[in-house]
Amino acid sequence: MVCTGDSIAVHFPDLDCTCGRHVGRTSSTSCLPTSMDHVEHISSAGRPLAFIIRAELSPAETTFLTPPDFRQQVGFVVYPEGGEIARHIHLPRERQLVGASEVIVVRSGRCELDIYDDDRSLVATRALRTGDVMIMVAGGHGFRMLENTVLLEVKQGPYTGQSEKVVF
Secondary structure, rough: OOOOOOOEEEEEOOOOOOOOOOOOOOOOOOOEOOOOOEEEEOOOOOOOOEEEOOOOOOOOOOOOOOOOOOOOOOOOOOOOOOOOOOOOOOOOOOOOOOOEEEEEEEEEEEEEEEEEEEOOHHHHHHHEOOOEEEEEEEOOEEEEEEOOOEEEEEOOOOOOOOOOOHHH
């Protein structure tokens, strides 16, 4: 089975991906084409860790990429010319969250992303480039910049500093 680069990761440990976006062999994931081109779900032991959305994804209709029960809701909201969003406010609602999710948008440059499970074991390495988006929902991650890179980071606040992180 050959990955086209337009795929999601699924559990087939005996297959190698040859799409060029995956750096090295990933023992727990391989690529297969899906109907949601340019979106990759990376998981370990059935637990979602990250979503990679490639810059090429441009849905024709509103499409949310995360399930409704995730801590962070990420999606494309599509409107026709002349469409409007009615003026509104969001009502105060107390929410209880455990952990933090994070969204990274590569504004410019290129980098490699390592994705780890909760046991700090490497699950996958992916190359990201301008316009790609990473949604981290569990586990850990690290980046290596391949050229001058600007990342836009979105996460839940308030941020209380380095004490929120475990560096490994």
